[in-house]
Amino acid sequence: MTRTRSAPTLDDVAQLAGVSTATVSRCLNAPDRVVEGTRKKVLAAVDELGYTPNFGARAMAAKRTFTIGAIIPTMDNAIFARGIQAFQEALFERGYTLLVASSSYDPQVEADQIRSLVARGADGLFLIGYERDPAVYDYLAQQSVPVLISWAFDAQQNVPTVGFDNRKGMRAIAEAIIGLGHRRIAVVSGMLDGNDRTTERVEGIREALSAHGIDPDTVPVLQTPYEIDNGTEAFKSLMTSATPPTAVICGNDVLAVGALLGAQDLGLTVPADVSITGFDDIELARIVTPALTTVHVPHRDMGRKAAEALIEMVETKAPVASVEIPITLKMRGSLAPPKE
Amino acid sequence: MTRTRSAPTLDDVAQLAGVSTATVSRCLNAPDRVVEGTRKKVLAAVDELGYTPNFGARAMAAKRTFTIGAIIPTMDNAIFARGIQAFQEALFERGYTLLVASSSYDPQVEADQIRSLVARGADGLFLIGYERDPAVYDYLAQQSVPVLISWAFDAQQNVPTVGFDNRKGMRAIAEAIIGLGHRRIAVVSGMLDGNDRTTERVEGIREALSAHGIDPDTVPVLQTPYEIDNGTEAFKSLMTSATPPTAVICGNDVLAVGALLGAQDLGLTVPADVSITGFDDIELARIVTPALTTVHVPHRDMGRKAAEALIEMVETKAPVASVEIPITLKMRGSLAPPKE
Structure with missing residues (x-):
């Protein structure tokens, strides 16, 4: 590991195999255009020297790097x-x-x-x-x-x-929540800036709210990075406010799992005291108790x-x-x- | 996206900047060795052409690719x-x-x-x-x-x-299990072949068993790839055998979460009916009910x-x-x- 790097070159391979560098290159990039005897000699030299084809040269010849x-x-x-x-x-x-x-x-x-x-x-x-x-x-x-x-x-x-x-998925979940009779709804979203997926998800919620006569601007939307602990914290701040929501729509399953842990901390029963939903249906969603209502991707x-x-x-x-x-x-x- | 790739070359940059290719190369790899006026001309040409330095050439010059x-x-x-x-x-x-x-x-x-x-x-x-x-x-x-x-x-x-x-970690968990009085123990391991981490974990269990007078060869070890569903299946086959274990040591948290779900399916209460342990302490471990005893990495x-x-x-x-x-x-x- 400490010796100086002195990688073998195409020239070294050509010299050892007794062929031109063009032939070595052809062997590596278009082996079917080289007769078998030559190909074997070249590949033996490649193996012996531990030659790694120069990436740039190979890419240029093959037009693709796979x-x-x-x-x-x-x-x-x-x-x-x-x-x-x-x-x-x-x-x-x-x-x-x-x-x-x-x-x-x-x-x-x-x-x-x-x-x-x-x-x-x-x-x-x-x-x-x-x-x-x-x-x-x-x-x-x-x-x-x-x-x-x-x-x-x-x-x-x-x-x-x-x-x-993303918009359609979150609109569906918001429609389901409103359809069950929830009116005091809050949202724990991922960070919106520079993230079109989070932005679309919140738009989907706003569309559903508007369609059912709820002014979207009355619904609190907290933004926080996608981490379980952030979901817990945001959920707790919502539930300890003057008018706690009856349903918390989370931007994804990670935040929703955090919200579930927050409910445990506060001694709240989900869904009897408050409903929580996620998005993604990653494995977290089905292993928590209760399992999460979510959007299956x-x-x-x-x-x-x-x-x-x-x-x-x-x-x-x-x-x-x-x-x-x-x-x-x-x-x-x-x-x-x-x-x- | 459909036009033919015709990436600008070092020559194109040199020509546009009115300098030699060596100067362009020096600008890109050792900018402090080039006077500012020249450097600015070259970088302007690089920007204008959208030139991406050839990776091989740059690596050779810089001796490092970062x-x-x-x-x-x-x-x-x-x-x-x-x-x-x-x-x-x-x-x-x-x-x-x-x-x-x-x-x-x-x-x-x-x-x-x-x-x-x-x-x-x-x-x-x-x-x-x-x-x-x-x-x-x-x-x-x-x-x-x-x-x-x-x-x-x-x-x-x-x-x-x-x-x-890995051996030490799993030995510690096995010692804790034996120390609580468990004697009918079983293991749900990841695949052992070609995986020194799983192999060491099982060795750690065997060491703990031997140290407490339990013949390791009497302890069943099921191997299965690290997937929640595989953990469920392996756990169920152990618990429905003639002599079900009182503790199941799982090779990691993923398998242990699967085992927990298996216990739910079988109507078993964890840990009253059977104890389950994991390894890794990934987030899954703390969000399941009951939370997993595991090795914290x-x-x-x-x-x-x-x-x-x-x-x-x-x-x-x-x-x-x-x-x-x-x-x-x-x-x-x-x-x-x-x-x-």
């Missing part, structure tokens, strides 16, 4: 875990390697990571949500790197997408379909039609009619 | 999530980008991903556990790519490590310390001393003395 880059906001909290794992498994089956970076929900970090992945020759990029500096999209178009959006779906956007409609299915779509874009150099992944309301024990 | 590669067995199930997120945040603070690949617990996939990350110029690699083909370690030594191991600690191994002792602390150690290896080109991360038994509601 590497896909994904940037997700966080690796923590399992929000993106299942979908990304399925995405990577589907890519792997097709011979592609996935490299994942995590931006910590910071647009500037994401922009740097996009440039880094493109510089490392990513054949295509998988990004979460639409909202980012237009300069980033311009850069990707200029570099002709296909990009696929996920975890969001908006028919108005013209970037290819395999994702779900078919993460594995979405990840696999996204992989197919992005590979098609990479291989055909053409955009694909966007796909809306259907999401469904999952009614479980954490939601019931209000007491009064 | 990219770290990590390969984890899975992105699903949150087992590695919190530690990797902390690892990436600490790297980011020091100016490094983290690229993560997931091997699906397949050694061959991991070996391919290691070569892929090295070919893309990773300055250092972060790998989980020690156990892999010696040829992989030879390759990394030959390439002079520093590698740091985590999620394991074994003073006998000579690869630098920032991790915890300080994932965030481990991730940050690992980042510091790997950066030191990359920057000094020397190995670092291994660090054992202390782990502690977390007693919660899922463990109690046996009924009889």
Whole structure:
């Protein structure tokens, strides 16, 4: 580990195999265009020297690196875990390697990571949500790197997408809550700034409220980063206010689980004293007591379909039609009619 | 997105800026060695053309890419999530980008991903556990790519490590179970083959059993991949056997949560009817009812310390001393003395 790096070069391989560097390059990039005897000699030399083909040169010759880059906001909290794992498994089956970076929900970090992945020759990029500096999209178009959006779906956007409609999903859950008779409703949302998914979810709630004659501006919306403890804290502040809500709509399951723990701390019974809902249907949602009413996102299915779509874009150099992944309301024990 | 890729080259930048390609290269890799006027001209040309420095050329000039590669067995199930997120945040603070690949617990996939990350110029690699083909370690030594191991600690191994002792952790939990009077014990383990962490955990249990006069070979050990549903299934098969155990030691929290759900299905009360324990202390462990007795791994602390150690290896080109991360038994509601 301490010796100086002195990686073998294409020249070293050519010399050991007794062929030209062009032949070595052809062996590595188009082996079917080289006679078998030569190919074997070259591959033996590659093995003996432990030669790692220079990435840039190989990419130029093959026009593809079989590497896909994904940037997700966080690796923590399992929000993106299942979908990304399925995405990577589907890519792997097709011979592609996935490299994942995590931006910590910071647009500037994401922009740097996009440039880094493109510089490392990513054949295509998988990004979460639409909202980012237009300069980033311009850069990707200029570099002709296909990009696929996920975890969001908006028919108005013209970037290819395999994702779900956050607004529609949250509107459905809000309709269910209002339908059960709740009128004193509060929202614990993720941070809205720079996050089109959270923003759409809150819009969905506002639409449902308006449709049922409740002024959305009377409904408190607390914003907090997606962490269990933040959900607990926000829930407690709502429930200890002068007019506590009978139902708390949480921006995702992580916040909703935090809210459930907050109810335990306050000695409140869910759903008898207060209803709590989530979004995503990650595993947390079904293992808590009571299990969470939430919006079910078919993460594995979405990840696999996204992989197919992005590979098609990479291989055909053409955009694909966007796909809306259907999401469904999952009614479980954490939601019931209000007491009064 | 459909136009042909025609990325601007170093030559294009040099031509537009009216300088030599060597000057452009120097501007990008050692800007303090170029006078300001020239630097500004070059950077303006870089911006105007949307030039992305060729990765190979830049890496050669800078001798470093400020990219770290990590390969984890899975992105699903949150087992590695919190530690990797902390690892990436600490790297980011020091100016490094983290690229993560997931091997699906397949050694061959991991070996391919290691070569892929090295070919893309990773300055250092972060790998989980020690156990892999010696040829992989030879390759990394030959390439002079520093590698740091985590999620394991074994003073006998000579690869630098920032991790915890799986055997010691599981021995502690088994000692606690035996100390409460349990004698009919069973184990639901992750898959043992090719996974030194699971193997060490089972060894820790066997040590504790032997130390208390229980023949380890009389204790059933079921192996199953780390998925909640697998934990449920394995637990049910143990509890419906002729001599059901009074305590089930699970290889990690994911399996233990599955076992808890299995107990619910069977109408068993935990811990009155049967005790269940986990390992990791991920968030799942504290949000289930009853909360899990488990081994607490300080994932965030481990991730940050690992980042510091790997950066030191990359920057000094020397190995670092291994660090054992202390782990502690977390007693919660899922463990109690046996009924009889």
